Amino acid sequence: MNSHSKPVLSATDYDLPGQDxxxxxxxxxxxxxxxxxxxxxxxxxxxxxxxxxxxxxxxxxxxxxxxxxxxxxxxxxxxxxxxxxxxxxxxxxxxCDPIRIEMVIRGYLTGHAWRTYKSGQRVLCGVSMPEGMRENDPFPTPIITPSTKAVEGHDEDISKEEILKQGIVTSAQWDILETYTRKLFDRGTSMAREQGLILVDTKYEFGTWQDEIMVMDEIHTPDSSRYFHLEGFQQRQDKGESQVQLSKEFVREWLxxxxxxxxxxxxxxxxxxxxxxxxxxxxxxxxxxxxxxxxxxxxxxxxxxxxxxxxxxxxxxxxxxxx
Ligand SMILES: Nc1ncnc2c1ncn2[C@@H]1O[C@H](COP(=O)(O)OP(=O)(O)O)[C@@H](O)[C@H]1O
Ligand SMILES: [Mg+2]
The missing domain is CATH 3.30.200.20 (Phosphorylase Kinase; domain 1)
Structure with a gap:
């Protein structure tokens, strides 16, 4: 079956009752x-x-x-x-009323973090990364590297200090965001592991609804996350081979x-x-x-x-x- 015969949904333009x-x-x-x-x-x-x-x-x-x-x-x-x-x-x-940052959390040195590391930097979004890491090595504990949620154009790295300084969230709110981010990532990691996968990194969006902070948007999808195959991961690392990724990365590579x-x-x-x-x-x-x-x-x-x-x-x- 080629994709001409499969229905695709490229856009919608609905007029739903009460939509504002x-x-x-x-x-x-x-x-x-x-x-x-x-x-x-x-x-x-x-x-x-x-x-x-x-x-x-x-x-x-x-x-x-x-x-x-x-x-x-x-x-x-x-x-x-x-x-x-x-x-x-x-x-x-x-x-929800969106909180204007994306909470990126990384268990492994991959993608943007690796490119930063390779360029010689050891600090990303105010978080320091240990010496001597190779691409795709695990961090001792997952690191949180937030980015701004740009209304237009590219999102940019931002540190916790800068987020607090700019008043994007209060320090009490930050603590909740950090706790939620780690909880979600832990759960995603164990759910992935049960299926023979590694949840490499991901990002969460949060917002407030009736004064309560909640996670919104999608979580743990291939559009917001990277996964590796668990089987053979360590052997590939030891041999300096690349990892098998399940994500949109291969589309980026093709482009x-x-x-x-x-x-x-x-x-x-x-x-x-x-x-x-x-x-x-x-x-x-x-x-x-x-x-x-x-x-x-x-x-x-x-x-x-x-x-x-x-x-x-x-x-x-x-x-x-x-x-
Ligand atoms: N519960 C929610 N409340 C408000 N906005 C949300 C909620 N869930 C997701 N969103 C927003 O919906 C949009 C999802 O569509 P997406 O195609 O990802 O858009 P974008 O190009 O802005 O990333 C995002 O802008 C996201 O912030
Ligand atoms: Mg989006």
Whole structure:
């Protein structure tokens, strides 16, 4: 089956009863109704903060269901925004007032942290990194390296000190964010381990809802996290080999190989059919591996219509007085 025959959901443009705000993110479409958020995961894919020209079949379903899986599994440890998933592509929950930082947590020296380390720096976001580490080595304890949530353009590294100095959060709030971040990462790490995976690093977004801090957005998905295969990890490290990553990293690598790193003036290469299919398969594989469950795709030919109806049905059921 090639991706021409698979339905993709590239965008939505709904007119839901009572909606008072619509925002099209890079990957998801947001509809706000009072303090309710309806988050529709589309099949768009982004890399280097750019939306790529082609959508990936089933990616929205995979992301939405993975995020919901982890949010439900961790709800007893850390309060989160999710209330219901009335459709494979839809999550509904509390609309939070976003806290303008991303809490990045890293168990291993990979990606941006490794590039910083390799350049000779030993401090990242005010956190020091031990001498003598190699790429992908574990940190003695996971480090938290926050970034700013830029309204436009790239997110930037920021230290805890700077966050407090700028008054983005109070020191009491920071303590909660740090506690929640470590709790979620610990749970994600043990859940991954049970499935033969290493949760390498990830980022969390938090917001407040009725004065309570809660985790919002997606957690532990391949768009927000990196995973390695656990089996053979140490042997590969010992031999200085690269690790097997389950994440969007291979898409970034393909783009870089084709001259695109998201910099101004660079032209975005168009991904060929087979590569789009490969990305789709990788997302599905990751879903199955991380959850240990098989992925049941919703193959309806008009996902946009199906989703609209599912949301409306949900809203109607909620407004009906309970007996
Ligand atoms: N519960 C929530 N309340 C308010 N905003 C949320 C909530 N959950 C997620 N968001 C926001 O929804 C958007 C998700 O769509 P995404 O495609 O990731 O957008 P972006 O391009 O801004 O990252 C993000 O901006 C995220 O901060
Ligand atoms: Mg996002």
């Amino acid at each position: 705000m619509v925002y099209h993110g890079k990957v998801r479409d947001l509809y706000k109704i009072d303090d309710l958020l309806i988050l529709v995961a589309t099949d768009r894919i982004s890399a280097f903060d750019h939306i790529l020209p082609r959508s990936i079949p089933f990616k929205g379903q995979v992301l939405n269901q993975l995020a919901a899986y982890f949010l439900r599994a961790t709800a007893d440890d850390v309060p989160n925004w999710l209330i219901a998933t009335p459709d494979p592509n839809v999550a509904i929950g509390r609309y 870089m190989d084709h001259g695109f790193q998201g910099k101004d003036g660079q032209e975005m290469p168009i991904m060929p059919e087979f590569f789009v299919d490969q990305i789709s398969e990788r997302y599905i594989q990751l879903y199955e591996q991380v959850t240990g469950q098989s992925f049941e795709p919703d193959l309806s030919t008009n996902p946009g219509e199906r989703i609209d109806q599912a949301i409306r049905r949900y809203l109607q059921d909620q407004s009906r007085p309970s007996t």
